[in-house]
Amino acid sequence: LKIAVFASGNGSNFQAVAEAVQAGRIPARIELVVCDKPSAYVLERARSFGIDTYVFSPKQYASREAYEAEIVAELQSRGIDLIVMAGYMRLVTQVLVEPYYGRMINIHPALLPAFPGINGIGQALEYGVKLTGATVHFVDGGTDTGPIIAQKAVPVASEDTLESLGARIQQAEYELLPQVVSWIAEGRVTLEGRKVTINN
Numbered sequence: 001l002k003i004a005v006f007a008s009g010n011g012s013n014f015q016a017v018a019e020a021v022q023a024g025r026i027p028a029r030i031e032l033v034v035c036d037k038p039s040a041y042v043l044e045r046a047r048s049f050g051i052d053t054y055v056f057s058p059k060q061y062a063s064r065e066a067y068e069a070e071i072v073a074e075l076q077s078r079g080i081d082l083i084v085m086a087g088y089m090r091l092v093t094q095v096l097v098e099p100y101y102g103r104m105i106n107i108h109p110a111l112l113p114a115f116p117g118i119n120g121i122g123q124a125l126e127y128g129v130k131l132t133g134a135t136v137h138f139v140d141g142g143t144d145t146g147p148i149i150a151q152k153a154v155p156v157a158s159e160d161t162l163e164s165l166g167a168r169i170q171q172a173e174y175e176l177l178p179q180v181v182s183w184i185a186e187g188r189v190t191l192e193g194r195k196v197t198i199n200n
């Protein structure tokens, strides 16, 4: 299975998946890191794993559709089977969703459908929930609305800050995301309508 990881920033979730691949826990290869920020730290992480990068600047394109068409061409020429969005901070269009629906996943730092979109951690703190977490879902045309594959709950403490709660959620993400990628690589995940099944 050939994977492309999409990321915009630090890339600690990319790192968790790359380490799991390296350790033999995911029967797959990360072919490419796609990044919309030329200065993002994820690019240094990719280089240290010897993984190719595809970097673009959205401002240089007339539309999202225009840069996505170029990304899709790159993914298709490399025979990418699975897109893993790990902190990719851009909305996607049908240009990307249509060819990869069911083969494109995202990790979100909340228990969807609660707190979609930007700042899921801050939204949960502000609302005052006592339990939040992380969600991995298939990507559809909406913002964090696609079929849910797996979730991991994280308790909120009364003294939590954005930083302390964020760190706890990230620890959950580093377990959840490689786990889901391994299930997909093993061919165990099926999608029918909105229903996702993890088979043995």
Ligand code: GRF
Pocket (backbone or CB within 6 Å): 007, 008, 009, 010, 011, 012, 013, 014, 086, 087, 088, 107, 108, 109, 170, 173
């Ligand atoms: C993660 O918490 C992810 O859920 C969110 O952005 C963060 C990315 O962190 N959408 P990193 O770049 O993987 O370190």
